[in-house]
Amino acid sequence: MAASLDTAQGLSPSSKPGRPLRTARLRLSGLFWRHPWAKALLLLAPPLLAFALVYLASLAALFVSSFWTVNSFTTEIEHIWNVDNYKTLWEASAYRTIALRTIGIAAAVTIADAVLAFPLAYFMARIASTRTRTIVFVGVLLPLWSSYLVRVYIWRLILNHDGVLNWTLGKLGLPAANLAYSNWAVWLIFTYVWLPFMILPVFGALERIPHSYIEASRDLGARGWTTFRRVVLPLALPGVVAGSIFTFSLTLGDYVTPLLAGGSSSQFIGNVVYDSVGISNNVPFAAAFAAVPLCVMGVYLLIARRLGAFEAM
Amino acid sequence: MEARSTRLALAVWTGLVLLFLWFPLALIMVYAFNRSNVQSWPIPGFTTKWFRAAWDSQDVRDALWLSVRVALVATAAATVLGSAAAFGVARFRFFGRDVVSFLLVLPIALPGIVTGMALDSFYVAGHITVSMWTIVIGHATFCVVIVYNNVLARLRRSSPSLLEASADLGADGWQTFRFVVWPVLSTALVAGGLLAFALSFDEVVVTYFTAGAQNTLPLLIFGYIRLGQQLPIVNAIAFAMIALTVVPVALAQRLMRDTGVLSGRQGGVR
Numbered sequence: 001m002a003a004s005l006d007t008a009q010g011l012s013p014s015s016k017p018g019r020p021l022r023t024a025r026l027r028l029s030g031l032f033w034r035h036p037w038a039k040a041l042l043l044l045a046p047p048l049l050a051f052a053l054v055y056l057a058s059l060a061a062l063f064v065s066s067f068w069t070v071n072s073f074t075t076e077i078e079h080i081w082n083v084d085n086y087k088t089l090w091e092a093s094a095y096r097t098i099a100l101r102t103i104g105i106a107a108a109v110t111i112a113d114a115v116l117a118f119p120l121a122y123f124m125a126r127i128a129s130t131r132t133r134t135i136v137f138v139g140v141l142l143p144l145w146s147s148y149l150v151r152v153y154i155w156r157l158i159l160n161h162d163g164v165l166n167w168t169l170g171k172l173g174l175p176a177a178n179l180a181y182s183n184w185a186v187w188l189i190f191t192y193v194w195l196p197f198m199i200l201p202v203f204g205a206l207e208r209i210p211h212s213y214i215e216a217s218r219d220l221g222a223r224g225w226t227t228f229r230r231v232v233l234p235l236a237l238p239g240v241v242a243g244s245i246f247t248f249s250l251t252l253g254d255y256v257t258p259l260l261a262g263g264s265s266s267q268f269i270g271n272v273v274y275d276s277v278g279i280s281n282n283v284p285f286a287a288a289f290a291a292v293p294l295c296v297m298g299v300y301l302l303i304a305r306r307l308g309a310f311e312a313m
Numbered sequence: 314m315e316a317r318s319t320r321l322a323l324a325v326w327t328g329l330v331l332l333f334l335w336f337p338l339a340l341i342m343v344y345a346f347n348r349s350n351v352q353s354w355p356i357p358g359f360t361t362k363w364f365r366a367a368w369d370s371q372d373v374r375d376a377l378w379l380s381v382r383v384a385l386v387a388t389a390a391a392t393v394l395g396s397a398a399a400f401g402v403a404r405f406r407f408f409g410r411d412v413v414s415f416l417l418v419l420p421i422a423l424p425g426i427v428t429g430m431a432l433d434s435f436y437v438a439g440h441i442t443v444s445m446w447t448i449v450i451g452h453a454t455f456c457v458v459i460v461y462n463n464v465l466a467r468l469r470r471s472s473p474s475l476l477e478a479s480a481d482l483g484a485d486g487w488q489t490f491r492f493v494v495w496p497v498l499s500t501a502l503v504a505g506g507l508l509a510f511a512l513s514f515d516e517v518v519v520t521y522f523t524a525g526a527q528n529t530l531p532l533l534i535f536g537y538i539r540l541g542q543q544l545p546i547v548n549a550i551a552f553a554m555i556a557l558t559v560v561p562v563a564l565a566q567r568l569m570r571d572t573g574v575l576s577g578r579q580g581g582v583r
Contacts, residue, residue, distance in 0.1 A: 022485065025485040025486065025487050025488075026485045028485070028486060029480070029485040029486035029487075029489075032486060033480070036405060037405075037407075039404075039405075040401055040404070040405040040407060043397045043398070043400045043401035043404075044397070044398060044401035044402075044405075044413070046393075046394060046397055047394040047395070047397050047398035047401075047417075047457065048398070048413065050394055051394075051416065051417065051454075051457070054432075054435070054450055054454055055419070055420060055428075055431075055454050056416075057435055058428075058431035058432045058434065058435035059427075059431045061431065061434040061435040061437075061438045061439075062427070062430055062431040062434045062435075064434075064438070065434040065437070065438060077437070116330055116333075117330075119322075119323050119326040119327070119330075120323075120326060120327045120330045120331075122323060123323040123324060123326070123327045124327070126315075127315065127320050127323060127324070128327075136327060136331065138563075138566060139331045139334065139335065140331075140334065141562060141566065142338075142558070142559060142562060142563075143334045143335065143338060145508070145511055145515075145558050145561075145562045146338060146554070146555045146558045146559075147515050147531070147551065147554040147555060147558065148515055148517065148531075149515070149517055149531050149534055149535055149538070150341060150534075150551040150554055150555060151337060151338075153341075153534075153538050153547065153551065154337040154338070154340055154341045154344075154551070155337060156538075157340070157341075157344060157352055157354075158337060158340065160352070160353070162353035162354065163353070163354050164340065164354045167354045167355065192333070192334075192337070195330075195333075195334065196334070224315065224316065224319075245422055246422075249422060249423060249424050250424070250425070252424040252426075253423070253424020253425040253426040253427055253428075253518065254424075254425060254426070254518060255426065255518070256517060256518060256535065259539065260535075260538055260539060269426065270424075270425075270426040270518075273426050273430055274426075274521070277430070277433060277522065278521075283433065283434055283437050286430055286433075287430055287434050290426055290427050290430035290431070293423075293424040293426060293427055294423065294424070294427045297422070297423055297424060297427070301422065310415070
């Protein structure tokens, strides 16, 4: 059998030049076969090392530098340990408001996306024909991958006072809406841009529910709504939580949409960080404020893990 | 099994949500041909001159070139590292395996501002001056996750007994890889690479913190929109970017068709 494979690949045993090379390769294969850990190490060491050296080291740097300060005269970073940044964040009510606004809008976006996504995902998974399902799938996927910045920008054009929205309202004889540059606009745009991130995992979770479960529920006398509430919904929940990780986290860590589409009272945590780095060059303070969404997401991920969201990602 | 009215209501809902998703994209396609440089609705007339203007702009060209270079290098690095990690996690059981797969997803599960700010503090603390490479390092970090997810999903679907069969038939490691693993894997790898490229090409939140004064194409557009400058050019670039993302995503979708693994960007597969 070995010979036939060799012949098939043009490496027949009689072909002399291939021989020593092949022996060496076979020996190497045997070595890896006997010591699988050597292969595992060879495969895992480069990516994990790179990951630890860059990403974990960066998170550590973020954490450490949040305990430093910037000298207001020299604008140099002083490596003296203190908690002044956190004290400022805690004591200034402006920063508290910004943190609460960020978390609140992130939660509102997540809820809106779940409400919009669930019926669509249900339709895709359980009602649509294979053909329709493919069309809807691509219809969700392409917006997900098209430029984020462009999608935010278009909404600015739509919501502007002389944009499509007010033009349509005017044609219908309705009063003009003043949505542009407000928290409503920020909420709407975030809901729009992150919606596909919710649809896909919910669809995945619904699609995995075996049909026999639903038949069993009906055989046991449950009506449509009871089956939905007691069988479908609990099994779909991990998908919703998995989607919510993305909608919540992506909103929590954004500054582009509030900056482009928000008003004067739409500042997010990200905007303060952005300004601290870009304008006042205060990296330690920015790091301290960035630690807030980091902690919020840490807690969120732990809860999500409990709810089985990681299997549904 | 659902009542007729329920099915109809769900179908209508799906149609409306798809309309919500697609209406703005269709609109920018119209705005790109706006004759006026005032972006109000309805547009007064059509022209194609802004495409020419965008193409002729040196700033746009420089930014585009930087974006392409960054995306190519980041994708290459992510493909190598991501598939190596996927092989390791899929084929071996070891202590801390769950921790590894959890950690690798962090760059896309954590808020962008955290990743961006973390990289910035890292560069500042390490006295690393910004260059193309600081952007590449940032992009590679989250592009690895995309490739990792795509390849891992494919490996989990392929049976390990295929490898044993190959070894039993006398193949060495290289032959097994070339004739058994590669045919199964190649499309997942290409799809992962395409999506990683698309993500890198589009990223703005993290990139700002790693770019300094350099402009990638998204950073350039971000600046234009923020300052309200060059909006006709922004429209033309927006048109091109949307038209261009269709290509890699449609390709990736075709390659992963029978597996439906395209949800790779959101950490995930099934």
